[in-house]
Amino acid sequence: MDIIFSAEELAFQQEVRTFLKEKYPDDIRKKQDSGISLSRDDMIRWQKILYEQGWAAVNWPVENGGTGWSPIQRYIFENEIGAANAPEFLPFGVKMIGPIIYTFGNDEQKRRFLPDILSSDVWWCQGYSEPGSGSDLASLKTKAERQGDHYLVNGTKTWTTLAQYADWIFCLVRTSSDVARRQEGISFLLIDMQTPGVSVKPIITIDGVQEINEVHFENVEVPLENLVGEEGKGWTYGKVLLEHERTNMATVARSEYRLNRLKEQAGQSVHGGPPCMDDPNFARKVAAAEIELKALEYTQLRTLAAVAVGKAPGPESSILKIKGTLVQQMLDELLLEAAGYYALPYVPDQYDLEFPNSERIGHGAETRSSLKYFNNRKASIYGGSNEIQKNVVAKHVLGL
Amino acid sequence: MNFSLSEEQSMLADSIARFIDNDYGFEKRQEIAESEKGYSPELWRTYAELGWTAVPFAEDDGGLGGGPIELMLMMEQFGRGLVVEPFLATIVLAGGVLQRAASAPQKEQWLSGIIEGSIQAALAFSEPQGRFEISDIATSAKANGDKYILNGHKNLVLNGANDDLLIIPARTSGSQSDQSGITLFAVAADSAGIERKCYATVDAHHAADITLKDVQVDAAAVLGEVGQGFATLQAVIDEATFAVCAEAVGIMRTMHDKTVEYSKNRVQFGVPIGTFQALQHRMVDTLMACEQTYSLLLWTAMLNTANDPDARKAISALKYQIGTAGRKVAQEAVQIHGAMGVTWELDIAHYFKRFTAIELLFGNADFHLNRYIELS
Ligand SMILES: Cc1cc2nc3c(=O)[nH]c(=O)nc-3n(C[C@H](O)[C@H](O)[C@H](O)COP(=O)(O)OP(=O)(O)OC[C@H]3O[C@@H](n4cnc5c(N)ncnc54)[C@H](O)[C@@H]3O)c2cc1C
Numbered sequence: 001m002d003i004i005f006s007a008e009e010l011a012f013q014q015e016v017r018t019f020l021k022e023k024y025p026d027d028i029r030k031k032q033d034s035g036i037s038l039s040r041d042d043m044i045r046w047q048k049i050l051y052e053q054g055w056a057a058v059n060w061p062v063e064n065g066g067t068g069w070s071p072i073q074r075y076i077f078e079n080e081i082g083a084a085n086a087p088e089f090l091p092f093g094v095k096m097i098g099p100i101i102y103t104f105g106n107d108e109q110k111r112r113f114l115p116d117i118l119s120s121d122v123w124w125c126q127g128y129s130e131p132g133s134g135s136d137l138a139s140l141k142t143k144a145e146r147q148g149d150h151y152l153v154n155g156t157k158t159w160t161t162l163a164q165y166a167d168w169i170f171c172l173v174r175t176s177s178d179v180a181r182r183q184e185g186i187s188f189l190l191i192d193m194q195t196p197g198v199s200v201k202p203i204i205t206i207d208g209v210q211e212i213n214e215v216h217f218e219n220v221e222v223p224l225e226n227l228v229g230e231e232g233k234g235w236t237y238g239k240v241l242l243e244h245e246r247t248n249m250a251t252v253a254r255s256e257y258r259l260n261r262l263k264e265q266a267g268q269s270v271h272g273g274p275p276c277m278d279d280p281n282f283a284r285k286v287a288a289a290e291i292e293l294k295a296l297e298y299t300q301l302r303t304l305a306a307v308a309v310g311k312a313p314g315p316e317s318s319i320l321k322i323k324g325t326l327v328q329q330m331l332d333e334l335l336l337e338a339a340g341y342y343a344l345p346y347v348p349d350q351y352d353l354e355f356p357n358s359e360r361i362g363h364g365a366e367t368r369s370s371l372k373y374f375n376n377r378k379a380s381i382y383g384g385s386n387e388i389q390k391n392v393v394a395k396h397v398l399g400l
Numbered sequence: 401m402n403f404s405l406s407e408e409q410s411m412l413a414d415s416i417a418r419f420i421d422n423d424y425g426f427e428k429r430q431e432i433a434e435s436e437k438g439y440s441p442e443l444w445r446t447y448a449e450l451g452w453t454a455v456p457f458a459e460d461d462g463g464l465g466g467g468p469i470e471l472m473l474m475m476e477q478f479g480r481g482l483v484v485e486p487f488l489a490t491i492v493l494a495g496g497v498l499q500r501a502a503s504a505p506q507k508e509q510w511l512s513g514i515i516e517g518s519i520q521a522a523l524a525f526s527e528p529q530g531r532f533e534i535s536d537i538a539t540s541a542k543a544n545g546d547k548y549i550l551n552g553h554k555n556l557v558l559n560g561a562n563d564d565l566l567i568i569p570a571r572t573s574g575s576q577s578d579q580s581g582i583t584l585f586a587v588a589a590d591s592a593g594i595e596r597k598c599y600a601t602v603d604a605h606h607a608a609d610i611t612l613k614d615v616q617v618d619a620a621a622v623l624g625e626v627g628q629g630f631a632t633l634q635a636v637i638d639e640a641t642f643a644v645c646a647e648a649v650g651i652m653r654t655m656h657d658k659t660v661e662y663s664k665n666r667v668q669f670g671v672p673i674g675t676f677q678a679l680q681h682r683m684v685d686t687l688m689a690c691e692q693t694y695s696l697l698l699w700t701a702m703l704n705t706a707n708d709p710d711a712r713k714a715i716s717a718l719k720y721q722i723g724t725a726g727r728k729v730a731q732e733a734v735q736i737h738g739a740m741g742v743t744w745e746l747d748i749a750h751y752f753k754r755f756t757a758i759e760l761l762f763g764n765a766d767f768h769l770n771r772y773i774e775l776s
Contacts, residue, residue, distance in 0.1 A: 080739055134738050160741045202743035206752065212739075225634035273536065281766035288503035336756070337764055340531050341556040344757055346602045361599055370602045372755060377734045378742050385738065387678055 003301055005072070012073055016080040024086050027353065035368035036351045037209065040123075040165045046087050047120040051349045056118045057094045065118045066108070067278050073205045075300075082253025085216045088262040089320050092124040092161070093117040100188065104229035104237050110286050113168075113190070127157035127171035127191075127215060128238065132198040133157075135170070135388050138183050138235065142217060151175070151189065153197075153220040154284070160383070164195050175231050188234035190226040197221075205378075207371040208348060219356045220222045251324055258331045259290060261365075266338045266387050270363060276338045289330040322386050324359050325379040332373040335365075342366040343373075403698065405469070412466075413473040415450065420481035426747045429482050435606035437561075440487040448517025453491055457499055461507055462515050468704040471639070472646040472697065481648025482750055484604055486522075489559030490514060492643050494521030496636035497567050501584055501624030506719075510565055510586060520562035524554035524569065524610060525637060525762075532763035534569075534637050535630060536577045538614060541570035541585065547621075548572075548595075550585065550615040550655040558606025561598040563589055568612065572627050584629040585621045594615070603757040604750065640716050642700060648722045649651035649697050649756045655751050656686045662737055679736060686732050687727035696721050713775040715767040722758065723765025729756045 005013065028042050039044075050056050058074050060066020069077065079133060081088060089095070099116045101109055116122035133140040142155025153173060163169065169191050176185040193200065197220035202210045229237055263286060266276035276282045303313040336343050342362035350360050351368065361367060380386040394400045405413070432440045447453050455470050457463020462485075464470075471492070478487060491514065498511045513519030530536030539552025550570050560566065566587045574581025586595070593615035594610040598655055625630055660762075663674030673679055700714040708714075734741035741748050752774050763771070 003421035130738070132667075133671075134668065136670075139668070141431060141668075206742045212743075245652060269529075272538075273531050273533075276531075279766055279770070282770060337760075337766070340764075341526055341760060342528075344556060344601045344603075345599045345607070346604075347599050359597065361597060370753075370756060373756070374602070374749070375742070377731065377752075378739070378766060380735060381738055381742065385735075387676075390678070 005076070009072055009076060013080065016077055016255070019053060019055075020084045020086060023053065024084065025049070028087065029085075029259065030277075032352055032366075033085060033355075034351075035228060035365035035372060038087060038352065043087065043090060044120050044123075046088055055091065056120070058089075058256040059095060059097060060098060060102065064098075064106075064114055071304055075304050079253040081119055082251060082255075083257055085254065085257045090123075090162075091121070092126050092166075092170075093120070096126060097124050097190075100170070100228060100237050103189070104233075108225065109190075109228065120169045123162075123165050123192075124161050125166035125215075127169045129159045129161055130156060131158050135385060137238075138186070140172055140174060140186065140236075142173045143188060144175050144189055144222065146175070150221040150223050151227070153189070153217045155192065155216075155217050157215040158199075158212075159203070160213045160215050161211060163211060163215050164202065168192055169198075169215060170228075170283065172234050173280075175234075179232065183235040184232050186234040186238070187231045188237050189222055190228060191217075191220065191222050194381040195220050195222065205375060207362050207375040209375070211375075244373060250333075251295065251328065252262045252300055254325070255293055255327050255331060256297075258328075259286075259293060261336060262286065262331060262334055266334075270366075271342075276340075281381045282337065286331075288295040289318070289327065289334060292323070292330065293327050296320070296327055299323070318389070318397055321383065322389050322393075325386060328376060328379050332376050335369040336373045338367040339369040346371075405473070409469055409473060409744075410490050412455070412470060413477065415480045416440060416452070416474055417452075417480075418478040420477055420483075422596055424481045424483065426482070426750075430486065432749075433484050436491075437453070437740055438600060438604065438606040438746065444485050447485065450514070453493040453517050454515045456491060457495065457511070457515060461499060461511055468639075468642065468701045472701045475643045475646035476650035476653075478539055479754075482547050482651075482652045482747070482754055484560075486520065486559040486605075488640060488643060488647075489523070490519075490521045490562075492640045493525065493558065493638070494522035494565060495635060496569050496639055497523055497584060497623060497632055498586075501629070501632045502586070506586060506620075506623060519564045520559060521560055521565035521567065522557050522559040522608075523567045523636065524560070525633070526554065526556050526603070528553060528555045532767045534633055535579045535582065536580055537569055537571050537637050539568065539570040539574050541617075543572070544616075546584065546619045548583075548617050548619065550587070550612045550617060552612050554610045554612070554614075556601075557608045557610050559606065560596060560610055561606055561636070561717040565589060566594070566610070567623065569629055569633055570612075573725060574627075580628040581627050582629040582633065583626050584632060586623055587615065587621060601757060605754075605757070617769055637762055638715050639704075641719055642704060644758045644761050645700070645718045645722050646697060647757055649693055649724055651751050651755045651758070652686075652690050652693060652722075652726050652729045654727055654756070655748065656683070656690050658748060659733040659736050661684065662740075666761035668740075682732055682736070686729045689729045693718075693721050693725055710775075713772055716772040716775065719763065719768040720772060721764045725770070726755065727765075 031038055055067060057066035058069055058077055062068035072353055094117060101113050128137055132142050144151040144153045171189045171191055172186050173189050175187040176183050179185040197218040199216045201214040203212045203214060205211045268275050271397040300318050306313050310311055345361040345367045349355055451464060453664055454463045459465045493515050509517060510527040514521060525534055541548045541550050566589050568585045568587050569582050570585060571581055589711045591612045595611040596674040600609040601607050663679060664672050666673050696718045700718045703711040733748055734752055737748050740746050743749060
């Protein structure tokens with residue numbers, strides 16, 4: 001039993017590190033490291049750098065323009081990105097809709113959409129949730145009626161992440177209510193955000209940021225050719241995507257990065273006072289988080305080992321999202337506590353690299369720690385809430 | 401044994417509760433919070449007219465002679481209403497110092513105006529290096545003839561942007577974390593040499609970081625005895641800690657109630673989400689946390705009313721409970737609201753943020769657990 005990488009894998013790891021050292025832009029690094037949100041342009045610029053390297057789609061097969069990497073390579077890559085605290089590729093294009101299109105879409109759709117996803121020339125957003133349909137997604141009501149050469153779409157999607165930047169939205173819509181199971185009336189539609197009748201209304205999150213939106217569809221005409229796969233099969237396609245989303249959420253390396261930052265920050269005197277770690281209460285909580293994270297790392301490696309030899313991941317994979325978000329939230333709390341009173345100022349203007357240092361309140365990411373703590377309560381809510389995840393484990397793993 | 405309130409106490413609690421229900425709805429609160437000052441000067445006058453600003457002060461000073469029970473009742477309601485007016489800063493903190501340490505002329509100069517609602521004030525209880533340790537004071541006050549020269553840095557001065565009064569604890573002798581050698585100064589907010597960086601805090605309250613550069617104050621500005629300010633400072637911070645705990649209890653209870661209500665109305669899978677046992681048990685847990693915390697609050701109020709030797713220890717117990725069991729209540733409320741819980745639009749998010757600020761104010765759970773052990 002060991003977790004030693006092969007010589008090729010080690011060489012690959014070195015290649016990723018060298019790439020990050022040379023190509024990860026300084027200004028983006030600075031923003032990331034001080035917890036400043038990236039602009040739309042920052043995100044696209046970084047994704048294009050990965051694209052030029054040929055590393056945009058680490059989860060896609062080669063024939064569709066992906067890297068075709070082995071699970072171990074993907075693991076190494078994502079680990080290095082996390083360890084460098086570099087931005088992750090936005091999930092909506094490459095992680096979510098891309099695989100649906102190359103798996104269930106027709107050739108024309110592949111030609112039309114995949115290249116722009118790879119090159120980040122088109123921004124996608126995810127239109128699943130609705131005001132009345134969150135955990136119970138299959139109850140969704142957004143209606144798409146077939147009328148000649150198009151669908152007429154009416155309804156509201158909500159909590160749509162970064163829809164304000166999006167060129168396209170992929171949606172689950174109801175094409176029929178005359179079915180035995182409500183899931184069978186759901187279809188998968190691709191909708192151009194510029195189509196008349198589509199409107200986006202911002203939703204401000206707890207930390208004062210426009211991260212999510214409501215997207216309204218009022219008599220929106222969507223060409224029939226924008227249907228993915230078969231009518232009434234959207235639910236099965238969408239479900240594949242959800243599973244995909246779940247296994248991508250452990251974010252072990254990023255939590256490790258944050259843990260190290262926490263230990264560094266709390267281990268030294270920040271404003272001339274004694275280090276937080278001098279308090280055994282605090283040191284104990286940090287150790288507990290570290291232990292939980294170590295367990296998670298090995299759980300993830302077990303999953304990886306199974307997948308690497310072509311086996312289906314065992315029940316341990318289904319706990320990755322729950323535990324992954326739990327560790328993230330433990331770290332959020334500890335970073336907040338470490339910042340002490342400097343967690344409290346709310347000065348959005350200073351979360352900009354140009355803001356004069358002399359005017360700043362607190363050091364670096366301190367005053368962002370509270371906002372991160374507030375915002376990241378979402379981690380246990382979205383992508384299938386942790387309660388829903390546990391229901392899934394109870395049903396499919398425990399057979400209850 | 402008697403946990404019931406006196407008639408006057410009930411009337412006080414009821415009058416604030418009515419005000420919150422009728423005049424301080426969430427939308428109104430948000431409007432006030434987003435206004436320039438971050439609170440309503442107009443409502444502050446109303447609070448004064450209703451006598452609320454007088455409650456904690458002795459009758460001889462023009463107050464109503466209220467004690468911990470009255471303060472608790474008020475703060476619970478302020479928590480429920482997410483009140484942003486600077487009651488904690490002006491009345492409990494600055495007023496608390498003046499009531500305990502000011503001379504008759506100083507009370508005439510400052511405290512009367514505070515009670516009347518015409519003077520705003522702040523107590524600079526923290527320095528950057530001190531974390532939660534109030535005796536850690538590097539700000540110096542050097543005697544110079546019949547004046548003092550103040551130099552130093554204060555952070556998170558609540559209501560520190562006010563135009564009237566800053567109470568500055570500074571060191572006249574001793575080394576940085578000594579309890580002796582701390583002197584309290586009443587400094588006019590517009591004194592030369594005071595630089596303020598003012599900001600809103602995450603809970604929509606307001607604070608300032610203050611730099612004092614050769615600020616000259618008269619000897620007449622000393623509150624109490626030179627070098628003996630710590631006892632006052634500690635008593636005031638204890639009372640303020642108790643006050644924010646009561647506020648937090650009001651917040652916890654409100655978050656819990658709103659969550660239970662939400663779970664009865666939010667339908668998923670064809671049924672209200674409150675019918676899922678996974679959520680029911682968690683709401684029972686938050687109910688238990690609310691009840692246990694309320695019990696500690698009453699215990700603390702009683703010990704502090706009686707000046708019991710364990711009064712301070714009780715405050716630490718309560719603050720620890722707020723930072724642990726209370727935090728769980730707040731987090732569960734957000735979680736059970738789903739995505740709604742992390743939106744700016746919903747009050748739950750704002751209760752969550754105020755609660756989090758209170759967790760840190762005057763020392764978090766770790767700090768008070770240590771203090772509890774020290775006092776045991
Ligand atoms: C920041 C953020 C970004 C998001 N981005 C997107 C996006 O881009 N696209 C998109 O489509 N959606 C997005 N979502 C929506 C997200 O997927 C939903 O919030 C999630 O599915 C939960 O739905 P809900 O918010 O309606 O909560 P509800 O389903 O109403 O749930 C409320 C509470 O009840 C619990 N609950 C529900 N059913 C059960 C049950 N059977 N047993 C036990 N507990 C239960 C839930 O766990 C939760 O705690 C986003 C959400 C957030 C917070």
